[in-house]
Amino acid sequence: MKNKNKLKTHLMDSMVVTGLGLACFYWVCESFMYFFLEPEANFIQHVLGPDMFQTWTRLLVLCLFLIFGSHVQYTVNKRKAADDALRESEDKYRTILESIEEGCFETDIDGNLTFFSNPILKILGYTRDELLGVNTGKYISPDTASKMSRITERLRETGKPENVTGYDVIRKDGTKVSLEMSVSLLKDQNGLPMGYRGVLRDVSERKQTEDEKNKLETQLQQAQKMESIGTLAGGIAHDFNNILMGIQGNASLMLLKIESDHPNYEKIKNIEKYVQNGTELTKQLLGFARRGKYLIKPTNLNEIIEKSSSLFARTKKEIQVHTDLHENLWTAEVDRGQIGQVLLNLYVNAWQAMFNGGDLYLHTANVILDRSYVQPYKVEPGRYVKISVSDTGVGIDKETQERIFEPFFTTKEMGRGTGLGLASVYGIIKSHGGYINVYSEKERGTVFTIYLPASRKKVPNENKAASAAIIKGKGTILLIDDEKMILDVGIELLEELGYTVQLAMRGQDAIDVFQRDRGKIDLIIMDMIMPGMSGGETFDRLKKIDPDIKVLLSSGYSINSQAAKILQRGCDGFIQKPFNMNQLAEKVQGILAKE
Numbered sequence: 170m171k172n173k174n175k176l177k178t179h180l181m182d183s184m185v186v187t188g189l190g191l192a193c194f195y196w197v198c199e200s201f202m203y204f205f206l207e208p209e210a211n212f213i214q215h216v217l218g219p220d221m222f223q224t225w226t227r228l229l230v231l232c233l234f235l236i237f238g239s240h241v242q243y244t245v246n247k248r249k250a251a252d253d254a255l256r257e258s259e260d261k262y263r264t265i266l267e268s269i270e271e272g273c274f275e276t277d278i279d280g281n282l283t284f285f286s287n288p289i290l291k292i293l294g295y296t297r298d299e300l301l302g303v304n305t306g307k308y309i310s311p312d313t314a315s316k317m318s319r320i321t322e323r324l325r326e327t328g329k330p331e332n333v334t335g336y337d338v339i340r341k342d343g344t345k346v347s348l349e350m351s352v353s354l355l356k357d358q359n360g361l362p363m364g365y366r367g368v369l370r371d372v373s374e375r376k377q378t379e380d381e382k383n384k385l386e387t388q389l390q391q392a393q394k395m396e397s398i399g400t401l402a403g404g405i406a407h408d409f410n411n412i413l414m415g416i417q418g419n420a421s422l423m424l425l426k427i428e429s430d431h432p433n434y435e436k437i438k439n440i441e442k443y444v445q446n447g448t449e450l451t452k453q454l455l456g457f458a459r460r461g462k463y464l465i466k467p468t469n470l471n472e473i474i475e476k477s478s479s480l481f482a483r484t485k486k487e488i489q490v491h492t493d494l495h496e497n498l499w500t501a502e503v504d505r506g507q508i509g510q511v512l513l514n515l516y517v518n519a520w521q522a523m524f525n526g527g528d529l530y531l532h533t534a535n536v537i538l539d540r541s542y543v544q545p546y547k548v549e550p551g552r553y554v555k556i557s558v559s560d561t562g563v564g565i566d567k568e569t570q571e572r573i574f575e576p577f578f579t580t581k582e583m584g585r586g587t588g589l590g591l592a593s594v595y596g597i598i599k600s601h602g603g604y605i606n607v608y609s610e611k612e613r614g615t616v617f618t619i620y621l622p623a624s625r626k627k628v629p630n631e632n633k634a635a636s637a638a639i640i641k642g643k644g645t646i647l648l649i650d651d652e653k654m655i656l657d658v659g660i661e662l663l664e665e666l667g668y669t670v671q672l673a674m675r676g677q678d679a680i681d682v683f684q685r686d687r688g689k690i691d692l693i694i695m696d697m698i699m700p701g702m703s704g705g706e707t708f709d710r711l712k713k714i715d716p717d718i719k720v721l722l723s724s725g726y727s728i729n730s731q732a733a734k735i736l737q738r739g740c741d742g743f744i745q746k747p748f749n750m751n752q753l754a755e756k757v758q759g760i761l762a763k764e
């Protein structure tokens with residue numbers, strides 16, 4: 170069947186067949202004509218003509234018909250081939266146009282659509298009938314319309330194609346999409362502008378990916394910035410604490426020597442008060458510098474929130490505190506004092522943001538965070554306890570939000586804020602392996618959300634031991650510190666408390682003294698960071714000499730992982746500089762009283 174059709178087309182298309190067909194047709198007509206003119210003539214005469222002349226004439230005309238027929242067929246074949254090629258190329262371009270994501274369109278000079286490919290329908294959400302002949306002004310935003318009038322004007326002037334970004338269209342369902350477009354001018358045969366041709370690209374997905382990438386980069390940069398400011402702040406706080414220790418120690422000693430009616434008594438008391446203020450400041454700084462996290466205990470965070478918030482609610486009557494705490498909240502291993510400080514900083518900020526009163530919402534929940542979610546915060550994926558603190562205050566604008574965790578950043582007037590609250594919150598949460606973020610809308614309120622890693626440990630039952638308040642004691646204490654100022658006040662303070670004191674400025678000196686006076690020394694008070702042999706190494710070597718020796722660690726940092734490790738290895742306690750006489754007496758007594 171197929172072959173038969175093929176043969177048929179072949180015969181129809183053949184020039185020889187057409188020529189022969191026409192020639193034969195002529196011959197038959199000529200023969201019939203002669204038959205009607207001369208019916209008496211015989212068959213041969215009918216077919217070939219009455220004489221030789223007629224026969225040759227017929228043959229000549231037949232040849233002419235043969236040539237004419239072949240030529241006609243040749244022209245027809247050529248036209249058909251051209252039509253086929255055109256159809257094929259049209260099909261090819263139509264397929265390309267429909268298969269690419271970009272939408273192509275043409276308009277007349279007034280912007281009425283004269284042609285568009287199917288992707289345009291998908292991009293704009295209209296049907297073909299709804300769009301045909303419609304003016305582009307129907308679906309572009311007013312901003313884009315004014316932008317386009319400038320661009321088309323330029324196009325007509327220069328004739329050069331233009332690339333348009335931010336070609337915002339409003340889809341049929343009312344949603345707005347931002348597109349990119351290349352547009353060129355269409356000219357008629359006389360070179361006069363007759364319309365426009367454009368290619369539209371939907372870049373919203375690419376834009377979203379780019380926005381997300383930018384956001385991640387900003388978060389990462391922010392984290393790195395905080396990291397380096399933290400190192401700086403920590404260093405300053407440490408040195409500052411040593412200086413405060415010197416001042417505090419001297420003030421304590423002076424107070425011991427004078428009566429309360431002495432004219433300088435109040436002044437020295439004031440010095441102590443200012444040292445306290447300084448200590449508060451360095452405490453916040455150290456929190457930010459992540460030198461915190463001292464007493465880690467498995468904790469039910471709900472309990473800390475309940476305690477701290479009820480205390481806060483009692484003192485700030487103008488604020489309504491609402492709690493929504495998850496009943497079976499996972500445990501978190503935290504320093505309770507520090508988390509209390511975090512919450513208090515957040516409450517105070519919220520209160521300050523609600524001048525005329527308002528609502529404070531506290532909410533806790535268990536959450537599981539996956540890798541993609543926690544990646545920018547540089548923490549591990551897994552189980553977290555989430556705490557959110559929301560207020561209905563003035564809110565924070567986007568620009569300010571980027572800076573609120575920086576130390577000393579404040580929008581409050583002089584004397585009202587130091588700008589260390591959120592910095593220490595940030596540092597403390599980071600040092601607990603968690604992270605904090607903020608969401609805020611101007612004039613509507615702010616939500617701070619904290620994520621702390623959950624633990625599988627049980628919250629221990631605790632009975633608080635009553636603290637002994639013994640001031641004086643006796644025994645021999647070896648004091649190790651590389652700062653002469655600390656040794657100077659330390660020896661005096663301890664002697665005032667009734668102890669005999671030996672001094673060492675380096676780890677190696679301390680070991681020599683300890684070996685020499687072995688058995689006589691009851692307690693060692695040791696600085697954490699010393700040049701040469703570190704606090705950790707000194708501790709290990711002292712313990713090797715006498716495993717029962719009692720050691721009190723002291724540092725200008727509240728504590729870091731190094732100190733925590735020493736404590737885990739059996740160190741008996743930690744005291745943070747600057748300390749006053751009573752604090753020192755209490756610590757020393759507490760350790761010496763231990764069996």
Ligand SMILES: Nc1ncnc2c1ncn2[C@@H]1O[C@H](COP(=O)(O)OP(=O)(O)OP(=O)(O)O)[C@@H](O)[C@H]1O
Nearest residue numbers: 518519522573579580581586587588589590591615
């Ligand atoms: N809940 C909040 N609502 C509105 N703004 C806030 C809120 N919390 C913090 N801020 C803004 O962040 C800034 C920094 O807060 P941060 O607690 O670090 O410092 P501060 O409160 O100004 O001073 P400090 O806490 O040291 O007394 C504030 O000055 C304030 O502009």
Ligand SMILES: [Mg+2]
Nearest residue numbers: 514518590591
């Ligand atoms: Mg604050």
